[in-house]
Amino acid sequence: MKNESSPIRFSNSSVSRRRFLAGVATAATASIFRNEMFGLPGSAGERGRLESRVGDSSVMTIRVDATPGHATNSFRPHRALGTSIDMLETGSVDKLYTEPIIKECLSAGWGPMTYRQHTELQIAAWHWNPNGTWSDPANKRGYFTGSAEPEEFLRHSYGYPLPHRGNTRNGGTTSGYSRLTDGNPETYWKSNPYLTQRFTGEPDALHPQWVVMDLVRKQEVQAIRIDWADPYACSYEVQYWTGPDDAMTNPTSGVWSAFPGGSVKDGAGGSITMKLALSPIPTRFLRILMTESSNTCDTHGPHDPRNCVGYAIREVYAGTLDSQGRLVDLIQHSPDQNQTATYCSSIDPWHSEADLDIQGGDQTGFDLFFTSGVTNNLPAIVPIAMLYDCPENAAAEIAYLHKRGYPVAYVEMGEEPDGQFCMPEDYGALYLQFATAIHRLVFDARLGGPIFQGVNEDIQVWPDAQGRTSWLGRFLDYLKSHGRLSDFSFMSFEHYPFEPCETVWSDLYREPELVSHILQVWRDDGLPENIPMFITESNLSWNLNQSFVDIFGALWLAEYVGAFLTAGGSALYYFHFFPRPLSRGCHGWGTFGMFSADGNLRIRQYTSQYFASRLINLEWVKPGDEEHHTRRAASNVTDASGRELLATYAVRRPDGQWSLMIVNRDQENAHTVRIVFDDADHKQSGFFSGPVRVITFGREQYRWHSDGRNGHADPDGPPVTATLSGGPDTSFTIPKASLTILRAQVEGITT
Numbered sequence: 098m099k100n101e102s103s104p105i106r107f108s109n110s111s112v113s114r115r116r117f118l119a120g121v122a123t124a125a126t127a128s129i130f131r132n133e134m135f136g137l138p139g140s141a142g143e144r145g146r147l148e149s150r151v152g153d154s155s156v157m158t159i160r161v162d163a164t165p166g167h168a169t170n171s172f173r174p175h176r177a178l179g180t181s182i183d184m185l186e187t188g189s190v191d192k193l194y195t196e197p198i199i200k201e202c203l204s205a206g207w208g209p210m211t212y213r214q215h216t217e218l219q220i221a222a223w224h225w226n227p228n229g230t231w232s233d234p235a236n237k238r239g240y241f242t243g244s245a246e247p248e249e250f251l252r253h254s255y256g257y258p259l260p261h262r263g264n265t266r267n268g269g270t271t272s273g274y275s276r277l278t279d280g281n282p283e284t285y286w287k288s289n290p291y292l293t294q295r296f297t298g299e300p301d302a303l304h305p306q307w308v309v310m311d312l313v314r315k316q317e318v319q320a321i322r323i324d325w326a327d328p329y330a331c332s333y334e335v336q337y338w339t340g341p342d343d344a345m346t347n348p349t350s351g352v353w354s355a356f357p358g359g360s361v362k363d364g365a366g367g368s369i370t371m372k373l374a375l376s377p378i379p380t381r382f383l384r385i386l387m388t389e390s391s392n393t394c395d396t397h398g399p400h401d402p403r404n405c406v407g408y409a410i411r412e413v414y415a416g417t418l419d420s421q422g423r424l425v426d427l428i429q430h431s432p433d434q435n436q437t438a439t440y441c442s443s444i445d446p447w448h449s450e451a452d453l454d455i456q457g458g459d460q461t462g463f464d465l466f467f468t469s470g471v472t473n474n475l476p477a478i479v480p481i482a483m484l485y486d487c488p489e490n491a492a493a494e495i496a497y498l499h500k501r502g503y504p505v506a507y508v509e510m511g512e513e514p515d516g517q518f519c520m521p522e523d524y525g526a527l528y529l530q531f532a533t534a535i536h537r538l539v540f541d542a543r544l545g546g547p548i549f550q551g552v553n554e555d556i557q558v559w560p561d562a563q564g565r566t567s568w569l570g571r572f573l574d575y576l577k578s579h580g581r582l583s584d585f586s587f588m589s590f591e592h593y594p595f596e597p598c599e600t601v602w603s604d605l606y607r608e609p610e611l612v613s614h615i616l617q618v619w620r621d622d623g624l625p626e627n628i629p630m631f632i633t634e635s636n637l638s639w640n641l642n643q644s645f646v647d648i649f650g651a652l653w654l655a656e657y658v659g660a661f662l663t664a665g666g667s668a669l670y671y672f673h674f675f676p677r678p679l680s681r682g683c684h685g686w687g688t689f690g691m692f693s694a695d696g697n698l699r700i701r702q703y704t705s706q707y708f709a710s711r712l713i714n715l716e717w718v719k720p721g722d723e724e725h726h727t728r729r730a731a732s733n734v735t736d737a738s739g740r741e742l743l744a745t746y747a748v749r750r751p752d753g754q755w756s757l758m759i760v761n762r763d764q765e766n767a768h769t770v771r772i773v774f775d776d777a778d779h780k781q782s783g784f785f786s787g788p789v790r791v792i793t794f795g796r797e798q799y800r801w802h803s804d805g806r807n808g809h810a811d812p813d814g815p816p817v818t819a820t821l822s823g824g825p826d827t828s829f830t831i832p833k834a835s836l837t838i839l840r841a842q843v844e845g846i847t848t
Contacts, residue, residue: 161730161747161755163774163783163846168726168749170665174718175475176506177662179670180207181634182471184215184458190253190465192698193675199470201700202674205691205707206714209506210472211633211670212461214480217512218269219457221256222448223482225494226463231450232401238449239401245493245538247501251462257452259485261287261409263308263441265434268516268550275439277308277413280430285326285411287395288387289443289527290403291487297526302388304523306408309344310383310415311438312427317377319417320424321359322370323385326396326409329366332389335359335373338382345382345440345518348559349566353384366391370424377417385413397447407445440518446485463494467503471674476506478633478670481535483511483527484519488534496538507587508535509633510546515556521568522561525575532584543586545631547572551593551639553611555618570622587667588624589631590615592657597640598683602649604637605762606740608656613664629667636672636689643685646693646808647801648834651709651794652760655836658713659746659758663727671710676700678806685803693809701809705801708794708814709836716792716838717758723751730757734768743768743831755785756840761795761831769830774843783846785823785839793817795835 172178180202185193192198216223226243233239241257258273263286265275276284288306290296297304312318321335336359338344340351356373387408394405416427429437463479466472479498481491498505510531514524524547535542547569549556556568565571569588576582594611595604616630624630637644637653644650654671661669676692676699691707692700718725730745744760761768774783794816801810821827823841831837 157732157734157768157770159730159732159743159745159757159759159770159772161745161757161772161774162728162777163843164777165847167728167777169663169729170727171724172662172667172727173722173724174714174720175208175722177668178207178658178714178718179209179211179668180205180674181211181213181670181672182461182466182674183213183672184460185675187456187459189698190459190461194461194465194469194471196470198676198698198700202676202691203470203473205710206720207671207674207710208473208714208720209475209477209668209670210674211478211509212466212480213634214460214482214509214512215269215458216256216460217482217484217517218267219256219258220262220264220267220270220273220444220485221258221454221457222446222485223254223256223460225254225460225482225490226251226497227254229490229493232403233397236449239397239447240403240487241448242487242489243493243497245496245500247497251464253462254460255453255455256457256460257448258454258457259444259446259448260452261285261445261447263439263444264518265436265438265440267440267518268513271434274431274433274436275441277410277439277441278310278428278430278436279432280412280436281432282324282411285409286441287326287409287445287447288407288441289445290406291530292443292523292526293390293406295402295406296530299526301390304526305386305388306442307384307386308410308413308442309440310413310428311345311440312381312383315379315381316427317379317417318383318415318427319374319377320370320372320415321383322368322414322424324368324411324413325364325366326411327366327393328391328395328405328407328409329364329393330361330385330387330389330408331364331391332362333364333385333387334361335371336384336386337378337380338384339380349557353386353559366393372418383415385410403445403447413439442518442520443523444485446487463498463503464501467501472504476504478507478509478631479505480509480512481531483531484514484517488531491531492534492538495535495542499539505542507543507545509548509589510544512548513550513591514547515568516550520558521572522575525572528576529579529581529584532581536584544584545587545589547589548633549590551591551635553594553615555622567622569619569624573623582625585628587629587631588619589633590619592632592635592669593637593639595638597638597642600638600642600644600649600684602764605649605652605656605744605760608653609660609744612657612661612666616661616664616666630665631667632661632669634670634672641680641682641687641689643682643687643801643803643808645687645689645706646679646704646810648705648796648799651705651799652762652834652836654706654709655713655746655758655760656744659744663729663746679808686805686808702813704810705799708799708816712792712794712816712836712838713758716790716840717746717756718748719750719752725750732770734770736763743770753842754840755843756838759831759837759839761833761835761837764834767830767832769828771826771828772839774846776846781846783843784825785827785841786844787823787842789821789823789827789839789841791819791821791829792838793832793835795832797832797835
């Protein structure tokens with residue numbers, strides 16, 4: 098998820114955002130494809146001869162593979178090119194959901210909408226409908242199920258932070274705190290009851306639950322004290338991390354090893370101090386791995402079976418023993434972010450009415466969402482809370498939308514389980530329970546996930562008994578082993594490709610390889626070819642900098658969209674639909690979105706990504722639901738390293754026109770090129786004929802000026818539009834640092 102300086106906080110979330118160093122691979126891949134397109138050998142010497150002729154306009158050419166049957170993908174804009182809304186700052190809903198602002202946002206041309214589910218990142222239960230029932234109605238607490246019956250208009254919805262929280266922080270929040278090291282003997286962490294045998298139908302040992310303590314640096318550990326609550330673990334093991342790197346952010350860099358005295362098979366609960374080793378062992382991370390529960394009831398009583406399964410711990414202490422056998426504690430106990438950080442496998446979604454947090458942000462009410470116009474009258478992707486919720490509440494939500502008659506394309510299950518440290522088998526067990534509940538009420542609901550954080554490489558986790566570390570691979574195996582892969586209608590993930598404080602201009606070269614590479618990673622993990630892949634939230638980084646609003650942001654957006662669709666992606670959703678004020682980032686101020694806004698959220702100015710959005714949605718493609726086909730294209734305009742300076746993304750539109758989206762990555766120079774449409778054997782070549790529509794947006798039309806929160810663009814567009822006469826010898830000048838659309842009919846080749 099995102100991070101910006103505002104009352105709604107988003108974390109850096111580096112847990113799964115591993116950088117993929119693709120510079121060499123990108124240049125090599127581009128070189129191979131370019132050589133194939135131009136019929137050129139691939140030796141370094143021949144590449145050098147080509148590059149030496151770049152200044153000669155006779156060899157500066159963009160070639161498009163127009164061979165029948167060579168389309169790389171097909172898509173429909175009003176299903177494939179969307180945008181998103183997320184949790185909004187408390188009090189902002191009435192300012193944003195107005196006809197003028199919605200009309201301005203829609204003018205960018207994005208089609209469908211995906212609704213982001215942020216309360217899960219806050220470790221909070223979501224009351225999508227404030228009207229509903231509690232499992233303990235007398236005390237208004239327990240497990241909440243919203244009403245599926247349409248009654249009052251849902252304009253707002255809020256989160257309820259979980260009182261049995263075990264994560265100090267995670268991939269979505271740096272506020273709140275864990276109950277494992279908060280110093281309060283009356284509070285406790287409790288695991289999710291839906292991961293126990295009573296609900297999974299599988300032995301608890303197949304879904305071991307755990308808590309991890311991070312000591313910040315390697316320290317000597319010899320003993321541990323665990324203050325168990327009910328239900329406690331009868332069988333568990335205390336372990337230490339032997340890897341050189343972070344056990345949470347680099348889970349394959351080491352292994353968990355049991356302390357010599359760390360195994361317990363007949364635990365009795367209570368407060369227990371264990372001598373783990375004769376001599377202290379240096380480690381940074383400790384883990385308590387629990388495999389068998391006492392199934393005794395927690396402080397909420399026996400009336401609900403969910404209170405009596407899983408595991409619960411009040412407080413954890415760890416360190417060395419002094420000469421008197423007393424524990425010298427290394428743990429910092431504090432009810433805030435200063436505590437020793439802990440992480441956990443799951444959290445009980447139990448909460449009470451008193452836990453309501455209105456100031457934490459407003460998840461737009463569904464009735465407002467579907468009737469305001471933001472969905473563009475197209476089917477939307479909606480979320481259900483799953484990691485911190487119960488199946489009945491999720492099913493009631495989808496039933497409510499069904500009864501209202503709102504158009505729902507797909508349902509995303511949960512939010513960023515990798516950032517919440519959820520293991521793939523646990524996510525799979527929850528997924529199946531929630532899918533069963535939803536399909537019982539809405540049989541044709543199309544479900545998917547897992548909504549990974551913005552990643553460039555495979556998501557890896559601690560190895561299982563077979564040594565498998567791929568999160569997605571193990572999740573898919575779980576569904577297959579239960580005969581339930583048919584419940585998985587799409588695979589979704591987020592795309593935030595670049596480190597916010599390290600973004601540089603040359604990242605434009607990397608984007609096509611990054612986005613195409615990750616699509617292949619998911620297929621290599623075992624994702625079947627018939628399951629589409631959606632990027633349901635994206636921008637160039639998960640934290641802000643000036644690159645978002647400078648011309649770089651526009652060029653990156655075009656590269657990303659073109660490369661994703663050309664590589665076979667099914668749908669992408671740009672973040673964010675509504676205007677936001679500028680916020681401080683690593684390298685100047687920026688904003689997630691297409692507008693800069695004042696403190697009252699009134700639009701002040703378009704950003705570069707607004708203009709890029711319009712060129713993509715209204716010029717490159719034909720707006721609507723007709724099928725488009727992507728084709729490969731390459732140029733011989735390269736820099737000294739052999740990298741293409743003109744990235745070209747070609748589509749054959751349903752109106753018969755060919756449309757090229759060209760990004761000039763060269764910051765200093767314009768380039769003049771001919772456009773050639775080739776067949777596979779280079780025996781025929783076509784060309785743009787008749788009037789050619791040319792639309793350009795670049796540094797000459799838009800330049801950002803840094804001035805803190807008063808940063809602005811001058812000039813601020815619009816793009817330059819022209820019409821040229823096509824022909825076999827027509828050339829086109831692509832300005833420096835620009836995005837250009839060329840669109841016309843093609844003559845001279847059968848396409």
